[in-house]
Amino acid sequence: EAQVTQNPRYLITVTGKKLTVTCSQNMNHEYMSWYRQDPGLGLRQIYYSMNVEVTDKGDVPEGYKVSRKEKRNFPLILESPSPNQTSLYFCASRTVSGDTQYFGPGTRLTVL
């Protein structure tokens, strides 16, 4: 089944404790991205990647890092999480020439 998977689905952590949210897709998509969803703000892009080893900032990149060492994986790294990063995070992918993004199930992160 074609899908985007994220792990973990739920995470509660404390300020300053490094964490990684994994994202993997099995559709051989070149383009991958991370969004965060906050009430009243919709979804905003954090980072995106056009292909392996090619990443760039989205609209709200502060406090986040990403890497794209393999085509299928696009982890989101929070080196020192803060409470304002409490949010619902979505990973998405599509072909580089495609128009439709496929979303993962989401990761609900709480930073205390």
Place this chain on the structure above:
Amino acid sequence: AQSVTQLDSQVPVFEEAPVELRCNYSSSVSVYLFWYVQYPNQGLQLLLKYLSGSTLVKGINGFEAEFNKSQTSFHLRKPSVHISDTAEYFCAVLSGNTGKLIFGQGTTLQVKP
């Protein structure tokens, strides 16, 4: 810069009534427009999209949307809603430069029995 505005944050409606969720966009170039639905505790699912051609677009679950270039709108409609349509709905435009989706703020559709 492209932007999307969803004009209603919440839309309560009774079961079997028609519904319209409003979306306006701003863009100086050709647009690709999307509606996504998010059911409780789930990810986003594509309802429908407009890329070109016919301005009336039909999607899944009986939804349709009409692209109106002069009014820069892409409103979502369903003639008769069900309880199971209760969800959050997002309108989005595809940014050609970066390939990102620019989302509206979301509209919560609450279908009451």
